[in-house]
Amino acid sequence: MEKTKKPLGYRLWFKLILTFMLFIPAYTSLPYDPTKTSEVITAVLAAPWVTAIPWLLPLTKLLMLSVILVPLVLKKPLTKVLVAYYGIVLIGVGLFQNMAITEEYGFTWLIGNTLVQFVVAIYCFYVFFRKSKVNETEVLEYS
Secondary structure (H helix, E strand, O other): OOOOOOOHHHOHHHHHHHHHHOOOOOEEOOOOOHHHHHHHHHHHHHOOHHHHOOOHHHHHHHHHHHHHHHHHHHOOOOHHHHHHHHHHHHHHHHHHOOEEEEOOOEEEEOHHHHHHHHHHHHHHHHHHHOOOOOOHHHHHOOO
16 A cells, blocks of 8 residues: 655644744833733734735625635636635735734734744745645635
């Protein structure tokens, strides 16, 4: 029996690295008590930069619609397009969803969240640009 290589998302070492990245402390321009980290995270996610860019949400919705409709119109699966879309969205979310300017903490950046999303986005781009076909398991693990 031939041993098959597990996709990256199923490897324990990769999951551990991503998990540990989440523990990287947030950056704030004003000092905060580390025991209040959950309050810092809540403040950022309550008013992220993405809400300050009103055209971004409609753009992402149109992109998602096109990613869904193009394969239907062409009548063939475009798995790599879907993986590229995930990568692009993860970069945008990593930048604009994890940063905010708050009254209590000033400019705040959830660095760990951003890094995790960037690592997964890089893997999506790796899958997109490599020469071999994308198997369905790889796509489903990022859905």
